[in-house]
Amino acid sequence: MFGKTALLALALVPFSLGQVADDFEAGWDEAAWPTYAPDCNQGGKVTLDTTGGHSGSNSIRVDGAGGFCGHIFFGTTKVPSGDIYVRAWVKASKALTDSHVSFITMPDSAQGNGKHLRIGGQSKILMYNRESDDATLPDLSPQGIAASKALPTGSWQCFEYHVGTDGTIETWLNDEAIEGLTAKAGVANSNAAQWQRSSVKPKPTAIYFGWESYGGDTNTFWYDDIAVSDAKIGCA
Secondary structure, X not given: OOOHHHHHHHOOOOHHHEEEEEOOOOOOOOOOOOEEOOOOOOOOEXXXXXXXXXXXXXXXXXXXXXXXXXXXXXXXXXXXXXXXXXXXXXXXXXOOOOOOXXXXXXXXXXXXXXXXXXXXXXXXXXXXXXXOOOEEEOOOOHHHHHOOOOOOEOOOEEEEEEEOXXXXXXXXXXXXXXXXXXXXXXXXXXXXXXXHHOOOOOOEOOEEEEEEEOOOXXXXXXXXXXXXXXXXXXXX
């Protein structure tokens, strides 16, 4: 059963589109948004920040430590059975570096037990990573890097993505499509050679927001006005 915050937030999204949404103004419901740290958790933490959110006073703050075991996430298992659209307002304290990190991770049954579809950064840009074969979207070539975008720091950014049942990936930053983070079934993409070499069609079973570093990078992320739907949500 949705809490009051989720119901109020869903009022901002057409009812037929709403799967789950929260602006955290009623606080952090840890039953609805549990933490997630597979295998180990050494140093990362998730807290309710009441000093200012995107649309109100509250947001969820994630302090991510360095190294894989410094990871920590929070999220939901309320995922649409078909196409998945996820919109979150995010704020990062530090810029993405050349090191590989994730700020969204999704257990993916199509890849096998314990494997994830991950969204994060490498080479200073936003990128996807498929854990089972370590493929990236885009390819981390000069052309692929140029086709993605950096994640601005210190201000709220509207990040939305789509995972289709046919394997389609689409991504928007502040309602602008990111060419390098787009891969459509049956459509050749010169920036997605790694991604499209596999026939795996992602099937996320949960969506988690936070931080995971595969080197020494640390960061603090804030998340607010999260919505999960079966149709595009947008930033308005």
